[in-house]
Structure formats: C-alpha cells, structure tokens
Amino acid sequence: MSNVDWQGKHVTVAGLGVSGIPAARVLHGLGAVVTVVNDGEDERSRAQAAELEAQGIAVRLGDGDTLPTSTELVVTAPGWKPGKPLFAAAAEAGVPVWGDVELAWRLRGQDGREPAPWLAVTGTNGKTTTVRMLASILEAAGLRTAAVGNIGVSLLDAVLGDEPYDVLAVELSSYQLHWAPSLRAHSAAVLNLAPDHLDWHGSMEAYAADKGRIYEGNRVACVYNAADPATEDLVREADVEEGCRAIGFTLGTPGPSQLGVVDGILVDRAFVQNRQKQAQELAEVADVNPPAPHNIANALAAAALARAYGVEPAAVRDGLRNFRPDPHRIEHVADVGGVAYVDDSKATNTHAAEASLAAYDSIVWIAGGLAKGATFDELVTGCAKRLRGVVLMGADRALIREALARHAPEVPVVDLDRTDTGAMSEAVREAAGLARPGDTVLMAPACASMDMFVNYNKRGEAFADAVRARAAESA
Template sequence: MRPDWIGSADRFSPWPQARVVVAGLGSSGFAAADALLELGAHVVVLDDSDKQETAERAQVLEVLGAEVRLGTGSTAQLPAGTDLVVTSPGWRPSTPLLAQAALAGVPVYGEVELAWRLQHPDRTPAWLAITGTNGKTTTTQMLESMLQAAGLRAVACGNIGKPVMETVLDPEPYDVLAVELSSFQLHWSNSLAMHSAAVLNVEQDHLEWYPSMAEYAADKARIYERVTHSCVYNVADSNTERMVEEAEVTEGARAIGFTLGVPGLSMLGVVDDLLVDRAFVAQRKDSALELASVSDVQPFAPHNVANALAAAALARSYGVPATAVRDGLRNLHLGGHRIQTVATVDGVRYVDDSKATNPHAALSSLRAFESVVWVAGGQAKGTEFDDLVAAVAPRLRGVVLLGVDRHVIGAALARHAPDVPVEVLDSSDTGVMEQVVATAARMARPGDTVLLAPGCASKDMWPDYAARGDDFTRAAKALEQA
C-alpha cells in the first residue's frame, strides 16, 4: 500500500518506507537517486541507455544500494509496488512508464520538484527563477554574476550548471540560487514557491513535445505560482504579463515589467543609453535609478539588453545594489555560440549564434544585423518560419540551408522572400560546414554578416548546438587564414 505521505513528502518523511523509481540516469537523475538513497529510500533506477557514462553512474549507485536496470526496454514497464517516480525532465507524459504511473495514481516529480521538497529548512536559499523560449541561459548567467558581484554566495543551476538537487544539498549553503527552468522541468513541478521569477518570452518551440502552444505556455506560467516577492514579465510580450495576472501568487508579490523603452511605474527600462530601475526605488513615481550603461551589455544586441534588464529586475528584487548590477554585467563571460564574431574576411563578418535553436531566437539574432547571409536549418521541432522570414526578408542577401528540415525554411522563403537567393545543401555529413561557409562567402558582399542562426536544433547532424557552432567557427577561421 502506498504511503499516504508521498504526495506531500519532504526531507523529514519516512523515506525508508518508500519504493522510488528514478527514470533516466543523466546528471539530474543521478543527483536525485543519490539524495534518495542517503535518506534511506529503496531506489530503482531505469534507463534505456547503456553507454559508458550511464554505466559508470549506475555502478556508483549500485554500490550505494540502488537497483539499476539499463539497456533497451528497461523503461517499458513500471516496477510493481512503485510509490513515487522521479523523472528526467525531457520525458513526455505519454512515455509508457509515466503513462502507467498516471494510470496507477503514482505521483511523478521532476528532479527540481524533489530538490525543492528535500531542502534543509534551516539553510534554504532564496530561489530566483528564469524561464522563457529564448535567453534563459544568458539571463541566468547575468543574474549569477550580479549576485556574486554583490558579495553573495550564489550559483546558476537547474537547466544549466549543477543539478538543483546537488546545489541545495551542498554542505556549504548558498545565499541565493539563479535557477534556469525549462518548460519540461516546470511540467513536473507542483509546489515550487520562488522568491522571484521571470518569463522572458513565449514563442513557438518544442511542439514535438507539446500538443499545442497553449499547453507549452501553461507550463512556462507555472513558474509564477506561489511567488513571494516579484513576478518579472516582458512588456513587449503580452503573454508574459497575462501569465502574471492569472497566477496564484503569495499575497504582496509585485508585478515588475522590463522594456527596451522608457520604463513606466514598477518597470526597468532604458533611458538615454542607460539601464534604469523604476521599480525598486522609493521615489519610483517620479524618478528612476541608473543601474548600468547599455554598453556594459556584451555581446551587444537588443535582445541581450532585454535579458540584462530581466536579470537586473530579479537581482534588485533580492536587494542587490545598483553597482553590483553594473559590475555583474561588466564581469560576465558568457559561453560561446551566442552572437559571437568568429572571423572577418574581405569586409564580411562571420557570426556564430548556433544557440539560436528556434525561430524566435533566430529572429532576434537576424534583427541585430542590417544585411545578412543567413545559415539555417536542422530539426525544426514542429515550428514554422513564415513570420520570421516575412519580418527579415529585406535584410537577407542570401540564405544557405542544411539539415533534415531545410525544406520547412525553404518553403517559407519561397512564400515570403521569393527574390532572395537560396542555396540548399543536401549532405547530412558534418563536414558540409566547410561548403556552407564557402557558399555563404560567395553570396556575401563587403559590409555583410554571414550569420549562423539556424532556428533549429542540431541533433540531426551534430551532438549539440556547440559542436555545430565549433564546425562553423573552424570553417570561417580557415577561410580567414587562407
């Protein structure tokens, strides 16, 4: 019989009574299983993969007392007597194991939900959380840098960095967490209560996972539920403001907007090339506080300024001084593949934005340049490109398409930019990137930008977006050195 406390489990629940299935043995699954074993739960770990990294994690967990089943078919059946399932974030509810759990009334948590429940009550850090279709990682890194510039022990975690479970159980407690959350992680969470949270934007993405945009947006909106201090929304995206209006927040929580324009009351925005705060200042009715210069945001692009304002809103909600916002932006060193200039050849700039893995991200990137040879294609994930192409057609010198869904973008170009030259490369070999760059170079003119902003995921050809960006960078540098 399932323990009656499972639905409201916390750190002090009688875990030795529970049989918990951990579905998936990635980094978050390993952290969840490790924590549950420490609390005395009977843990069964399932993963269809038996690659070396998975097997090594399995070996460690078996030594600690877990039962581990690896290899094809391991996740096909929910083990008898399961009281709780902790799932990897990317698993769809329709996955047989999770569907069986739902049918049997077995609760399903994500690793983030479990981490929230297993925190030490005497050393619980504040959670400042970020989600959105695009900009999550950049904004989370900006926030982490601002918090650290204020002298706080802070770390970025969740969808980037360390698993949240590992972070909250760190022997040296953190003051505050900058938590990036994907829609998948939010889907499997039901009791999170953030100090403050932001939804940066909501655009088409992951429609191979969600039956509709409405369900995708609903999972994003979960981040605002039970917020205690500030719900940060994007003034330019009415969907995010509506999410705040509909959220069941803690009494006293505020709605805080961010905008690239002059901020209204309870907003952060831009005035005369300055990032300013008109939300967390005593005289906000008739004044604003300077936080930083637009030039402090690197790499510069309008959407990165918006990311900086969102991060600043979360930092200020936690009491971070204005100087730390400025210093955090100046000290920040982002990872590669985000609007990164990698070569300049004959007056043509080559820019790697391989991180632009959906149409909205690609649109933001394309809008940063006046005349572009666009390199695009990969796994479209059920998204459409008509609005993007219609918006940027006047900027396009030419387009080079590759990847499994290249025809999706090609069809949008034919409908909305029929006069733009398009080269389609049919190869599925990653070595095609040299041909991509050579083709783009022939199309470009001095003053143009050859921009890798694929608008698609990469795993049809590359292990991840970073590998795709690395190949583009190598090809562009080779051209530069020729």
C-alpha cells in the same frame, strides 16, 4: 513528503542520466529503497547500472513503462513525457510523481540550514544567458550564489552541498516546471513564449501553462516581458503571495513598475521610492555583452530579479560588465575582408533566430537543420529586408527555401544538397561569395542540429573552424 523520513521509503527513479543518477544516489544515501527504471539498454546504460547496483541501488533496463511493486514515489527525469504508461500507473495507484527540481525543492533545509531563496528564470529563449547574468550581478553584490538548474551546478548539489548559498539563480525548462508542482520562488521571470517542444507538451496552451508554473507562490516579484503579452497573461493567472508585484521589462522607455532603456541607459522605475516620477540608472547599454536587442532584454530581466532581491544599482552595472556570454550565442568569430562572421548556433528555433537576425543590418544568413515542426514564413517576412543572401543546409532546408521563395524571392539563395559535417566549410565559402564589406555572415540556423552534428556546440565549432581557416587563407 517535504519533511519525510526517507528510511525504507520505496522510490522509483525514472531514467538514467544527468538527473536520474544523482537523484538515485541522493535518495539511497537518505535511506530510501531505490529502483531505477530505464527505457533503453545499451553499453553505456549497462555500465551505469553496474555502478549503481554496486552501491545497493536496483536497476531495471529496458523496462521504463512498468511501475515497480511497493513504489511510494516516482522521481522522473524531466524529459520523460507525461503520457508514458509508468505515470498512468502511478496516477492509478495514487503515487506522486516529482522531477529532480521538485526533489531538490523538497530537500532544502534538511541539514538544518536556512534554505537559500530561488530567483528563477524560464522562457523559450535566453534562459541560460539571463541566469548567468543574474549570477554575475549577485556575485558583484558580494552574495554567495551559483547558476543552477538546467545549467551549471545541479540543484541537488546546490541544496545538499557543503557550501551554503545566500541565494540561487535557477534556470528552469518547461519539462522541469511540469514536474515541480510545489516550487515557490522568491521571484521569477518568463522571458518570452514561442512554440517549442510542442511534441512533448501536446499544445501551445499546455506549454505556456507549464512555463507559467514558475510564478506560482512568488513572494516578491513576477517579472514579465512587456513586448510579449503572453508572459504578462501568465502573471495575471498566477496565484502569488500577498504583496507580490508584477514587474515588466521593455527595450523602450519604462513605465511605473518597469525596467527599460532611456538614451542608452538601463533604468529602473520599479524598485525606487517614487516609481511614478523617479527612475534609477543601473548600467549603460554598452555594459551588456553583446549589446544586441534580445540580449539587452535578457540583461533587464536579470536586473529586475536582482533588484527584487535588494541588490544595489552599482552591482547591476558591475555584474553586467563582468559577464561573458557562453560560446555559440551571437559570438563574433572573426572579421575577414571587411565581413563579420557571427556564430549563433544556439538559435535552434525560429524565435531565437528572429532575435539574432534583428541585431544586424545587412546579413548573409546560414540556416537549416531539423525544423522540429516549425514553419518559417513569419521569420522570413520579418528579416527579408536585411538579407543580402542565404545559404541553406541540413535535412529540412527546403522549408526555409520555400518560405524565402514566397516572401523574399529577390534574395539569392544557395541550397547545399548535403547533410555531412563537411558541408559547413562549403557553407562558409558560399556565404563569403555573397557577402560585401560591411555585411555580417550570421549562422543562426533556426533549427536543431542533430541531422548533421551531435549538438549545437559541435555545429558552432564547425562554423568557427571554417571561418578561421578562411581568415588564415586571406592573411
């Protein structure tokens, strides 16, 4: 169906939302007969349905499990679980199921233009930062590009819009990859693998397999994390085009076919003429903002993908210098009384929190929220020596408190028995009481935010507001 005549094709779009509504409109515009099905029915979905119906698109609210008669293709929102009855019915009827990424991939070049290659990134943590770094590097090289996919510009807009791109920097989640069977990137990276979204995938093996789909059919480079053997295993298992290379990145001295760090310099021993004996300087560690270890790893992965596309070293340096991280990602908020306050509200799982905690020597840690089935023993064991104290908040804080009692019993712990949004001001106040000059008060919750806040952004804003209020009091 890659070059299908959409006129009169019966397509069911599963889910109203950020991917479903654009997909429905695009398909309708191509001449397909579109029916949108949605699980819920509320005021917002009724308003969305009315808009679509006014355009001639049928909508069924509260009926997300029934496959409409005559359906020839299902296009699903990425978050819909594979076990839903709708997909079982589609499989029984021999109807293919695509995600919005798959749809975008299949629609490339429909306007007669040469499709822009995709440089794709996935991983448990660091995807957005790495893709935005990559886009910054590509822009510094003078290329027309955009950060797209699970970030920024939608892929459908990117492949069908009026502006032609030279190359796209594409962030892909495990959900999106699950529903994108024919995706074939120019080059791709898996940054890391840690347990996450297991309730959706069913197992760590299934989660890893969906992440590994990003390597299928790669033409030039499969970029992996040398410190995370599971990512290299995915490269070994991938079916790639002849000549595609495995390219590692490491925070240490790189071997041949790797990028790494030598004496504070990011270097390339992969895309050089004699990789056995030569290394190309790309940038300084100081060019990475912020220069925390996991962010340096992100920069190396972005650089590897850019170099796979043929970008010159100077553009890597300039792109990293130009890059500014999104809010709530190890963001320095203020210094108060000799103590640094850092917002890493985006650290919504233990793997992300581990990377954040490793960036500082003496920490008062603010943590807690919704654990999503996570355990915290390994995280606490790894960071115990860095902890001056801990302030806990949120619904599942007891899980972290118990891990601290087992593995860091000497560390002072303040347990805030409240889950209202005002708890953040008290958490900052308690953290300030535990901190000493030279310490970092780090909010890296290792948990999701929805028990107390709409999302991690609102949680980070609450932390920053509380810190700034404290700074104003101390002025």
